[in-house]
Amino acid sequence: MRAETGVRPAVPAQGRQALPYRTAFETPLDFPATAARAREQLRSWLRSKRYDVGRFDDGGAVLARGVVIRYAATDGVSGWHLREAGGDGVTWVSTVAVTRGRQPDRTWVSLNVEPVVSDSVLAPPAAPPRLVRLLLEALDAYDGEAELRHRPVTVGAAAVDDLLDIVCAEDRRLPAVVAAAPADAAFPRWGAVVDRLVRHLPGLASIYLLDPVAAGAFNEGIGSTHRIGPGSVRTYLSGADPAVPEDAVRHRVLSRRRIEAEPARAARVLAVLPRQLAAAAVPPAAARGLHLSIHDVRPPPRRPDDPTAALRAEVALLTELLVAADETERALRATVARQQDEMLGLAADLEGEREGLEQRYAQVRALQQRLTEARLFDSAYTPAERPPPLATSFAELLDRVGQLDPHVTFAGDQSICLDLDEQPHSSAWAQVAWQGLLALADYARASGQGVFAGDFKSWCEKPPDGDWYALSAGKVARDESLTVRRNPKFHQARVFAVPRTVDPGGRVFMGAHIKLGNSTTVAPRMHFHDASHGAGVVYVGYIGPHLPNTLT
Structure with missing residues (x-):
């Protein structure tokens, strides 16, 4: 065993x-x-x-x-x-x-x-x-004031204030996972659902289950942006601040629909972020215990009646320790290499986002200057209406993609798309994917109306005047390389389903894609087929890890 x-x-x-x-x-x-x-x-x-x-x-x-x-x-x-x-x-x-x-x-x-x-x-x-x-x-295990147990702590109305203090505490290292009971289900039954849902979380998060009365009191205390819907589970990072609406995006929500539809996947997804944070957030005092070296080993005591056997046992132990030290060193080198790759990918993502933000800031400044010169001061500096929040998970993205119908249709494998939620950087990727879908929807609508004649990358480089959504052009690729298109294996991996009205065979090669992230291990992509000119529709055939090429 x-x-x-x-x-x-x-x-x-x-x-x-x-x-x-x-x-x-x-x-x-x-x-x-x-x-x-x-x-x-x-x-x-x-x-x-x-x-x-x-x-x-x-x-x-x-x-x-x-x-x-x-x-x-x-x-x-x-x-x-x-x-x-x-x-x-x-x-x-x-x-x-x-x-x-x-x-x-x-x-x-x-x-x-x-x-x-x-x-x-x-x-x-x-x-x-x-x-x-x-x-x-x-x-009795504690993370700050939060108690760590292997099962959820049931919270009644009388304990809501204490839970709010824990959720907002700055000294908490690990996430606080809070589940809200639905009003239309028996509380013991929902408790059993939550028990199974959090089975990967012992030691990685403090876990709480609100009863129906406590859920209402908790939501009243935490505010509308940080609330939990009935039957949902929310992962609160340390220092949650209900007074700052923008802070809400840090605290991921797992919907009741996803929990009930795919409980095993929901349990894995719920554990991804806590596992990542726990692995990276061991306090120095505790880390001392994980770094005991070979010099700290206490060999078994020698038996006076058999010193030779004792020496053999000690030699065997030290030999095993040398093997362990070699394996540990190799594992550490692999970990460092992986983390360096991740840093390079995140740095590339950050550089692209900064460039895109700077372009937007420049455009805003130019527009404000023109309005000021026209003496339209209120129009120049009145804050814009807050847009709807971006999707922060691929489960949420799939739940919302129907809002973009008929201009965007997703016909890909939902399972592969949902698998991305099991990656540490899934939230950032999902936000970019939702931005890409919004941009594709506006592009398809404009193209179908004859407002725009170019392709999607041209749209992102210079969208037409008006209230249109565009993505950073650097994230858009018009097609795959010639090597990928000519290689039968690579080509076939990018053939996805479309209606037979688009192609008689019901499948087309989708070389055009959006880069959702630059992680060297996953590098997620969204592949699509552009049928917008005339039909006003873009078909998304794939959202998932980078498809095979000469580098994978």
Whole structure:
């Protein structure tokens, strides 16, 4: 029995990012008591895996074939490092550590579970291990004032003010996931739905379930921009500010429709952001426990009656540790390389957005100057009406795309599109995708009316005068490269369904596309067929990870 693995990743292999499972929390116990409880829960976890707990109790390192545990400690840290080598080329590395806090009655507990693989093996995702549930049951765990439990905390009307304080707290590191019960469903039944929905969240977020009365009081207190709809779940990042409407976009909403339509996918999507934040937000005090080195290892005690056997055991342990150190170094290099690629992609996205914003600012300044010269001061400086919010998830985008009918029709695979929500940067990509759809709708309408004669990239470079929506032209590609068009495999991957009134075969090659993001691993794209001139319709055939080419 090996470490718990996650469910099937939904995106293609080139877009899969195997984030570790990582958490850290404070508990109001002193260091020795916390270490003792953590050791007991680790022992229970090892027993559930059918490992030799007797060897663990005696200080032995090898618990089973390919399974090695080491104990390491300094004056203020105690930690255990477990390596489980499987026959599939994946070695699961789990570290649980207890770190002395600054105050005598405060102690940090940290847990990290991640796969180490060779270059030819795809790293699987790590699900929350049973150990974290054991720890959360045995210890009072806190993230600031928020209590971390392995199941949702039911909130009644009397506790709403406390929850509002937690949601708006600046000192909270991890998200607060709040579910609102619908009025038309039995509360116990909805509680069971939420239990299954948050199964990937123990240790990654504080989790709350509002009863129907509390949901109304919570929404009244949090305000219209930050509210939760009946049957929905909202993920609040730290420092939520209901007084700032623009802040609402940071706090993602999972609708009841998506929860009930695809519960397994909804559970995975809900865990993406908390997992990413938890992996990147381990406090320095807790991180000390995850960085115990080979020099901190405590070898098993030698037995006076058999010193040779004890020395052999010590040599075997140190050999295993050297292998572990080599695997860890290789994994760290791979992580650094992936993060550098992500940084380059995000930097490219940011550069493009800044250029587009500067062009818009320049246009606004020029228009304000002209209005001022015409002495139309009110028109020049009266704030524009706030536009409808952008879609912040691909689930929301698919729910809203029907609003653009008949000028935009999405006929692609919704499952592939929804898979993007399981990526860390999905919210930003969904916003660009919705902007692209709005621009395509206005372009198709203008083209169908004979207002505009060019193609979509020309539209984005210089849209006609009037209240029309356009996208940054740098995000639009008129076609694929000649290499892609001539390669049968690459060409076929870009053939998508259209009505037979557009093509007798019901399928056309869609080389034109919008670049939703520059991530080197996913690089999502939206491919479309332009039938706007005359028909006034654009057919979107694909929204998903970058399709195969010479680089993928």
